[in-house]
């Protein structure tokens with residue numbers, strides 16, 4: 001059976017709405033599951049689920065994009081013409097054996113160019129009512145007290161894996177490998193992704209905050225944003241402390257690490273794009289917890305945002321160089337399921353325009369909400385130092401740990 005067999009016909013209604021604080025809205029109490037994308041520019045928040053597309057195996061993004069285009073083409077849309085509805089959210093695995101999904105919410109609140117819209121989406125023939133917008137004055141409860149425990153590896157184990165990896169890189173097995181680790185936060189009461197997203201969006205307003213299908217985070221790295229064929233990608237690789245911008249700019253190791261990430265983006269985009277514009281030198285991006293080397297890449301690409309994301313994933317910022325060798329080494333030594341960490345996460349409209357970030361600085365909330373796996377990694381080079389790389393992952397975990405009320409070393413901060 002083809003992927004596109006038995007796709008639904010959506011009924012969609014778009015109406016203008018009063019702009020409100022989207023962060024209050026995402027934190028508001030509701031019985032329907034929340035998915036969200038909050039940035040300084042665009043906001044998309046959805047409640048409930050009208051339809052869901054699950055994709056497993058290779059080439060997930062391209063296949064999901066094809067199914068979405070077929071659904072969007074046959075949707076019956078009424079109301080105002082200000083938004084290219086229907087809209088969906090999505091999240092995909094780092095490795096192809098983790099299934100990805102597109103979620104079509106029942107009710108959406110969107111803020112584009114400071115204009116607000118409410119969109120109702122349902123499958124023709126289903127008569128369940130769309131959930132109303134929640135009252136943004138009623139925030140959900142937090143998870144109470146929380147504590148952090150080791151994930152797949154203790155600090156000692158992880159340092160040993162790093163040491164071994166650096167030896168393999170020095171022996172020439174790959175030029176760069178991005179290694180990651182996890183910790184687990186246990187909570188007294190269920191963690192609500194909307195509550196975590198609201199705290200992240202307030203603390204990291206220049207990042208793209210997302211909550212999709214239980215994956216919640218605030219990423220500074222844009223994999224692919226496409227608006228009417230204009231493609232924008234922000235490549236990050238090379239990290240130092242929040243106050244160490246000068247040292248980072250001068251670090252030969254970080255500049256080489258960054259150049260490999262930019263090269264991987266160039267290679268992926270060249271067959272896909274025209275007018276590929278890649279800066280010669282990276283800039284510094286300063287966040288509250290870390291500083292990164294950053295390159296903004298622009299191009300003209302006549303593809304959907306999700307097709308572009310699929311062509312780019314996995315970049316050398318999250319996998320390594322060469323890609324196949326790095327992925328193989330990760331699979332051998334990381335001994336942890338990355339799940340959807342470091343995969344594409346975002347949203348898309350009926351024309352394929354949308355934003356797909358890399359799911360970094362994130363947590364995966366368990367089904368009952370009582371635990372959250374927090375993941376972070378870093379690019380390892382032959383001249384990396386294990387202790388510094390471990391400290392870098394701690395700094396990268398800080399946003400989600402702090403949002404959950406845990407300090408850098410796992411102590412509770414309220």
Ligand SMILES: C=C(O[C@H]1C=CC=C(C(=O)O)[C@@H]1O)C(=O)O
Nearest residue numbers: 236237238239317376377378379
């Ligand atoms: C793999 C992660 O970060 C990537 C993005 C920015 C900087 C990175 C680095 O310097 O290693 C990583 O390539 C992560 O946050 O888990």
